[in-house]
Amino acid sequence: MSATILDGRATKDAIFDELRPRVARLAEQGHTPGLATVLVGDDPGSQSYVRAKHNDCAKVGIKSIRKDLPADVSQADVEAVLDELNADPACTGYIVQLPLPKHLDAGPLLERIAPAKDADGLHPISLGRLVLGEEAPLPCTPRGIIELLHRYDVPLNGAQVAVVGRGITVGRPIGLLLTRRSENATVTLCHTGTKDLAAEVHRADVVIAAAGKPHLITADMVKPGAAVLDVGVTRTDAGLAGDVHPDVVQVAGFLSPNPGGVGPMTRAMLLTNVVEAAERNVG
């Protein structure tokens, strides 16, 4: 038996089909949503991600604004660009593409984003609201993971979930979403200090691998029939490697591959956050 593949590309396309009429309605009201990206430097990976986001916008009718800055841009010049976007009515929401070059202080820049324009859902105000259960833009990758599971009818209510990795974009926030009453999962957050990772993973109905360690999750660790989501990705000499060993497909009930799983879902949720922000602005 082989796992059912949780197809992030097809699901992203389905979500785009749902966003298109919402964007058209906003446009008719004179409120076409706009997504801006701030990209510093010429890292090829970051450039290709940003390009994909602008292509996505074109597909659903969202206006997109690119701010590409040189690798040696000053902190003050980035701040000026953020202030400009905060004031620009054509920009509904925006992201600062990470990672930033080392000479920039990322924290104060990310905090400078107007919370109402936080498309990533990673602003301290947004994360604080998530903890408090208040309405806010949600972090895109965790939201994409949950959306993918819902669309394939993978049960979360009462499920035991093992999250592997405590990063700010995925591992740290996803437990907050999964333990809301609407999802009702029980979550264990595993990390490098976890004594028996194999045991924690083995009792899980859902495994979210977001550690950034190639092939960390092996077939023997997975409970037969579990849903496994490969979120981490690492560039190795042999090419891109996910956190999940390829043999897991033989044991899992559902598998979200990398690529083709959570990455496209992250982009779909970014656009969803922008459309929701535009709808909030119209009231």
Ligand SMILES: Nc1nc(=O)c2c([nH]1)NC[C@@H]1CN(c3ccc(C(=O)N[C@@H](CCC(=O)O)C(=O)O)cc3)C=[N+]21
């Ligand atoms: N402020 C900020 N927000 C982010 O959301 C953010 C970021 N910075 N920095 C980098 C990471 C990475 N990330 C990805 C999103 C989609 C794919 C994606 O769609 N990947 C495709 C493959 C794309 C390809 O082939 O190049 C897939 O998994 O199938 C990948 C990676 C967002 N990030």
